[in-house]
Amino acid sequence: MKINQLSKLTNVLSKTIRYYEDVGLLPKAARNSNGYREYSSSDVDNLIFIRRCRELQIPLGKIKILIQVQADSSSxxxxxxxxxxxxxxxxxxxxxxxxxxxxxxxxxxxxxxxxxxxxxxxxxxxxx
Amino acid sequence: MKINQLSKLTNVLSKTIRYYEDVGLLPKAARNSNGYREYSSSDVDNLIFIRRCRELQIPLGKIKILIQVQADSSSxxxxxxxxxxxxxxxxxxxxxxxxxxxxxxxxxxxxxxxxxxxxxxxxxxxxx
DNA sequence: CTTGACCTTACTCTTACAGTAAGGTTTATC
DNA sequence: GATAAACCTTACTGTAAGAGTAAGGTCAAG
Missing domain, CATH: 1.20.5 (Single alpha-helices involved in coiled-coils or other helix-helix interfaces)
Structure with a gap:
């Protein structure tokens, strides 16, 4: 899906999604032939996670840590x-x-x- | 008095005092021959007023209004x-x-x- | 005479985006 | 096929209220 659809599914502005990618909170998005960002359902999950954390006023730096910690599910x-x-x-x-x-x-x-x-x-x- | 003494009297950092002047919250300070800012007791009062407002979390823009309103004491x-x-x-x-x-x-x-x-x-x- | 304390301006950094410019792409309509 | 609307891109600026740093001028004491 394209950025606008991801935006609608997660209730996060496209602008903000690009920003999260810029600061390394989201991985670099895949691009299709015209250079547009291409997203999948796992991106929806990631973004909802981030949004929930932001609703709890957790700063982006700490959200980054939460994401990293999840990478190793046995830790x-x-x-x-x-x-x-x-x-x-x-x-x-x-x-x-x-x-x-x-x-x-x-x-x-x-x-x-x-x-x-x-x-x-x-x-x-x-x-x- | 010089900026550092004003700072100590009001408990506002010199840096912050200059900033308040920059953004027009304090009038342009008088300068003495070497270019140093020179302050008087009325500056102490103004700065204490500002500091009190800031303690109440009033934003600088609104403090500016409060200062302006005081200019006409009959209003x-x-x-x-x-x-x-x-x-x-x-x-x-x-x-x-x-x-x-x-x-x-x-x-x-x-x-x-x-x-x-x-x-x-x-x-x-x-x-x- | 030099050291330290003080003063100056100017520039960058912080947080978490929002706004805007300038331009490329795609889709719908006439 | 032309064109307009809707969407995408990057890049730059602005926000609040200072704090940090750099690079340099001034002044008093030892």
């Missing part, structure tokens, strides 16, 4: 476990930070009862 | 209120998304009881 999957664990940690840390931020912003948003910039409590707070 | 501060409100909304939305993500990752992390990549439930899940 230990401790690296996979660790990577997901770290990703979970990252997400939790970010949530904690953002929750603090939300508190601060919420307090700030409620602080201003005036209507004139010169008296704005928000701006005063920001100058703390 | 309405509704724009300020709105901007903070939107920022609060952004943060809340991000928290919601990340919480869903955390759930998924947590389930995923617990799913694998094997030790071999070929049997790894995490990887199987990612291929869903």
């Amino acid at each position: 230990s999957c401790s690296e996979v476990d660790l990577l997901i664990e770290q990703q979970l940690e990252n997400v939790r840390n970010t949530i904690t930070e953002l929750s603090l931020l939300e508190k601060t912003l919420n307090t700030l948003a409620k602080s201003c009862t005036n209507d004139i910039v010169g008296e704005c409590e928000i701006l005063k707070n920001l100058k703390q | 309405s501060c509704s724009e300020v209120d709105l901007l903070i409100e939107q920022q609060l909304e952004n943060v809340r939305n991000t928290i919601t998304e990340l919480s869903l993500l955390e759930k998924t990752l947590n389930t995923l992390a617990k799913s694998c009881t094997n030790d071999i990549v070929g049997e790894c439930e995490i990887l199987k899940n990612l291929k869903q």
Whole structure:
């Protein structure tokens, strides 16, 4: 199939598919006589895997590692476990930070009862 | 004062101070005879304001607006209120998304009881 | 007089793509 | 057969908010 069909099957833009190939996340695509990229069903699987990882906010560099690890199906999957664990940690840390931020912003948003910039409590707070 | 002292007073790297000047967030600094930037206490205030906004994850473009609004102290501060409100909304939305993500990752992390990549439930899940 | 600390500009790198240009190919329509 | 629409190609630029590095000028202390 051609790139546009792969795109539709996986819900990943053609542009992005080419980009993944460029950065070595996907193998160099086969080309047919006119130079167009030619894909098979295994490419669909690879791309869905990548998309799922991206949905989990796993960065491309780590997805690369996950792909490499799968190459040897008899190796230990401790690296996979660790990577997901770290990703979970990252997400939790970010949530904690953002929750603090939300508190601060919420307090700030409620602080201003005036209507004139010169008296704005928000701006005063920001100058703390 | 010179840039390094401003940096220490505000806890903003010299590099970053120059960058803020480049992108028009700070006015062009005065220069003394040797070409070094020369700052005053009002620069300290401006920079602290910017830093506070950045701590609240407000993007530079919006900080620019906040600075402009302050120029006319008699104008309405509704724009300020709105901007903070939107920022609060952004943060809340991000928290919601990340919480869903955390759930998924947590389930995923617990799913694998094997030790071999070929049997790894995490990887199987990612291929869903 | 030289060393180290400080200052300058300018260029590259980061992440994960999106946008655009400029051009070649294929397919459908008239 | 001509042409237009839809698709493909590479290559370059832009995004956010700086951080890193290079190459060089300046200033105070020993």
